Amino acid sequence: MDRRLLIKSAAAVFAVATTLALTACGDKTPPPAAKKADAPKAPEVQVIKIGSASPLTGTEAHIGIDIRNGVQLAIEDANKANVQIGGKPVKFELVAEDDEANPTKATTVAQKLVDAKVAGVVGHFNSGASIPASKIYADAGIPQISPSSTNPDYTLKGYKTTFRVVAHDGQQGPTLGRFALDKLKAKNIAVIDDATAYGQGLADNFEATVKAGGAKVVAREHTTNKDTDFKAILTKIKGKNPDLIMFGGIDPQAAPMKKQMAELGIKAQFIGGDGMQTPNFIKLAGDAAEGAYASIPGLPKETMPGGKEFLAKYKAKFNAEVELFAPMGYDAVMVFIEAMKRAGSADPTKFLAEISKTNYTGVIGPIAFDDKGDLTNGPITIYVVKGGKWEALETVTPNAGANNAPKGDAKAEAPKDAAKK
Amino acid sequence: MSTLKAFDSARWVKIALLCVVLVALPFVIDATLGRAWVRIIDVALLFVMLALGLNIVVGYAGLLDLGYIAFFAVGAYCYALLASPQFGIHGSFLVLLPLGAMVAAVFGIILGAPTLKLRGDYLAIVTLGFGEIIRIFLNNLNRPFNLTNGPQGITLIDPLQAGGISLSKTYTYDGFAIAPVHLYYFVFLACALLTIFISLRLENSRIGRAWVAIREDELAASAMGINTRNVKLLAFAMGATFGGVAGGLFASFQGFISPESFTLLDSVMVLCMVVLGGMGNVRGVVLGAILLTALPEALRYIGPLQQQWLGRVFIDPSDLRMLLFGLALVLMMLFRPAGLWPSKTRQRELIGIDATEKAGG
């Protein structure tokens, strides 16, 4: 009985699908794309869609939502400011998609945004999603600005549409390394990464720099971005007696790690990248957070008028602290809008060229792109936790020359030190 | 005689109609629902291959495998390493796809061998472990020497190309554009149809019957002269082969792969497709694969609908999507515990179980 019913219903579905297909074929003559494009022109105000693609579900949802919130805030601000493009008033609209931090879904989502005719896309979060998606945006000629993908390969594919507003691993790692050597006078260093593209890239570049600077890397350990127990590796590291521990990863791991260091009586200093320079790190680690160092690209937000205002606005709007990449998401939208203003058009073919000429001071500091679409060496600020707050310690502007070398070094040196150990 | 002929011609008409629909499908979808849906169909076809591969192991031979995505990964990395700037090798897919399938089959046998004695849920956890082991190795084989490029993944993987035709380019004939997603659709469709054909032929072959015999009662099967060890290993190898081919196609389609595409959740998803569709029944499994790929995507429209119908967004659309997806899994199983389209043997079993009042264990 059931089976027959199923066959019948399947047949019915098939019939409907066929009819649908045939009717769709029939009125195909004027391409529907053109129809869609006509619609928004009718009203006085032109609607410009900005896409946001990041994980909104899954393990990394909290970071993805943070990015989307940043984008949303930027769009609302722009709408409040009554931006005019080419002398006409415009209204910006957010199209937020969930890529689940999954590369396959990322490409689907990218195609969806392209289909929705967005003018530009802010995304994706992880390099594993940004890289495959970049091809789809490039084919469609839609500019993409990633607020958070740090894999150097992301911008090395030769696409004109690919940008990022975050320092890549080859920029931040060496700066951290030099700080560890020069300011913290570290001699014996332990390095831990979270086995993700971000954490490992940062840690590799840090390791290469400190080694080149004469420090000894006494341990190189790994964890995952889902773990909360680091006692085994920390105990091992304790046995090697380092004076500094560097962690490449983000706050949900960095915070318990710092806590467990205290529990195990490890007195070494602790340093990390922008992934842990967050209010959440202090919240999660509590008193143990005290004395931790972390770097973040850009000038100190607290001292910049735009930055301070941004933090306040974010808090008021979403009733939460900025997690990580919301400021980058915010600035990415502003970069789009600035480029549109200069080009006098929201057509990607017209304003794309203007993005490369960006010279904008956003929440994260000065933004300008090199020919690959990476941030040109902007300043990187190093913070320390003091009295339960991140306090800016110093701002470093890395020299341009040493910028690209470390990545190669890291790759080449990895086998050698493994053999040495 | 005449009725037979009539039946025959009706059948041919049906097949012809199906062909027309399948050929027209990507273009119609592109024009109506948007290109993203063509991409979703492409992915669905890949999952049809994967699900049918797993169906051999779980559905035919009754071996619960929770690490199946590992073979997909092996196939994908096989293609990616030999057709990308990673080692500067750019092999042809005509060589690499069969190679990927073979390597995956070897892995299938390697992973299958130690588990031959295990049954049921013990097998499940061991296969789950193997799946994780493969992923962890892929994630870490960038040191001491760089084989897989670790978590950074492999980029700039060659698309399928032969004789100057590349599937990553858009071809225009008379203003009628055929984009890469369309081209890949036809390649994936051909591969999926081949997989379906092989699966159907296997089902009623000597080997297929041996698998079912093992699934029903391993002891009795071996008493009937079936070499249970070889037949089980063959199931693992055959299943892995499908996964390997699908992996190679996936790598070329995406142009980038990294270990995060091959997690435990992906294995679980493929298993859901097989069980939900109807274990052991090719039609059911195909239905399950398409449904579970399309359903989460279709549920993406829920967010805007909320806005339209209720005036405001009550629940974060992405959360609502996952909630509905979870609910759908539960409800579908509650109402059709043997799968949406169960195989005939399975249906008989189900009735049998009811009659003897045997508990679920």
Add this chain to the structure above:
Amino acid sequence: MDIFLQQILNGLLLGSIYALVALGYTMVYGILGLINFAHGDIVMIGALVALSVVTALGTSMPVMLVLLIATATAVAVCVALGLIIERTAYRPLRRAPRLAPLITAIGVSILIQYSAALVWGKQYMSLPEIVKPGKIEFGGAQITTTQAFIFVLACAIMAALLWFVKTSRMGRAMRATEQNPDVAGLMGVDTTRVIAFTFALGASIGAIAGVMVVLYYGQGHYFMGFMVGLKAFTAAVLGGIGNIPGAMLGGLLLGLIESLAAGYMGDITGGVFGSNYRDVYAFIVLVLVLMLRPSGLMGVSSGDRA
């Protein structure tokens, strides 16, 4: 030597949490032959409920009282949840094909995760530091008083459970149902009630485990159940799934393997297979154990489980 002792302690502490969670898997499996994939998420709910209660009460009451209320609330919520899941998602499928409940379990797991996301959001939440733990030191190794408390409590719960299953009337009914539900039913055991009770018991132990995870690591997140569940499931199989002492042994052993592998294998293999392969070692031990003893360390060869 003090480093080695510390690693052993790390392993035992981690293992005691795995063991508690593993009990939930093993009890349900023993009775129903079902992998309750949603158990890790019950642990998560227990953790987040306790976290919320502690945050709400803060230091308004003595610390012990706050923890007691938090644990009681977590247990109550989780037991209710466990019973609802059993009634709606598993009971109707008791006679269905073996893999059908596996899919509903996955569905339920997704439902719980995203319901939790709606209630608590998707941010990592921190436990307020209501108690300043002291340090206990012996032989050069250090643990905090909180951790010692967790370990002792975990052992106490396991001992109590063993005693309960061995001696009480309900425990006997549970064992009878496990061996043969039909015969147990004929002997006057209300198997439906026993199964529901088992779920409730597993959920309450899961809730306590959740509270411990929060106390130990000081943070919670709607996705945290997945990892804990996966590890505990491995531990349950390692010990012999369906066997209660086996789950405890498996949990402690898994904790030790992880700890020692991450601590020493890197140096032993010259840095090639370091802490990045920690989970690989755990699974290799599992495979080896199962090859030698196909029913786990303490599992009874049950003939046909497939």
